[in-house]
Amino acid sequence: MAVATKERPAHMRQIKMDFWDGMEHTFMMSSISAKVRTAIWDAVAEYIQEQLLLRKGVQIPSVGSFDVVPTCIQAGDEVVIVQRPVFRLARNLVVVHNLRDNKDYLPGHKELEPLKYARVAKAASVSRRKVENCIQGTMSLLSHCLGKGENVALVLRDVGVLLIEGTRVQMKFYLSFLERMSGKENFEKATFKVPQLLDMVVSPVVPLASLTFSGRLIIFPE
Template identity: 70%
Template structure:
């Protein structure tokens, strides 16, 4: 039986806050919003993003798209696929990354997440504010602050994951983007029978029980909106696979020494890029 991956939430939450604080330029270390993204988010960032997640889920289940400022757009598109002699028509949720994030960090590896031409209704701050029991100004500031921190983490080479309650997980690793959806959500949207038959749907499924860090190659990720650092031990390569691989290489070019994979660390400094961030955030 395969050993279960247990996520390690290290360093402690207060240290993650300090890491994020150190990622801010000196002129953003004021505790008062709107200068400081952390101050714009705390202490309501979890309740605000949970309300945003409910808003996204409700609209997608009504087959309506929605645009989240500085993050991107969620929509539902009809698809069809031939399985054997049967033609299956199903609904698939899609995500398109905001143009400012793509341009700022060259997130071009996954073409399906590039912005489309369809105009979608923007998120209504008032409805989210009512659901989260905060002001609409708090909702706006929290979304902007969270996205500012996400952009800064991505800019410093950190893996990030935005967990959207009951919807799924947005993962950015290097220049790669993935949007995975929870099985239960896809089951309601696309139909349980279709979910079991259509490979395109199973490819975007993520389990609630699976540690988010296990979705990354490095086994390490900063999780938003909780501001947690999660890591899991990466399993070593299988010995049989290594032997076969080494045998092939020896036949072709002789044995080569194994490369050691460097360990990724959280950076403690950031270039003064606040002016560039303000310009990018104003694109939407």
């Protein structure tokens, strides 16, 4: 976990939070190193990516739900279908912190497949229990930061960034991932016709703190 500011962007310098030291046990993270924590979350991101590319959703306890919504867009004489990823934050976080739940529609309110902890554990070369503790511990700490009035971001490698500032929840995706979802040509045609689609895009090289009004952000899982 790191603090990023506009003056000290995350990719240039990271500052460890003072309250982290000695609190690993409180958040079930005492036996999980920063390297292992990153490996676990990278494996989670890889699983999310695989599911969405297969047009399947996934539900991650204490995090939220990802799914895909096909969206038809008229581009000239043809109809372009964009596979739009959507995210809904875990209800407990929304309620506890009085967050503005996003209104993304999960088609048919269908039941989504839960995260396969065993797959993530194998990819990260750790035990299933360690994966469960890492995810729960990270989200508990993230919730703790929200309770202190901090802005937070959860980075999912090659997928995008979950950003919570004040009561506003945003899930932004990397352009390369969105192009893989819909096809580069289709996505370009769609954004030319509906520029608002670019609102869900974030650059992997932009300082994350610059996405906030305050210029201050705590970044997970670093």
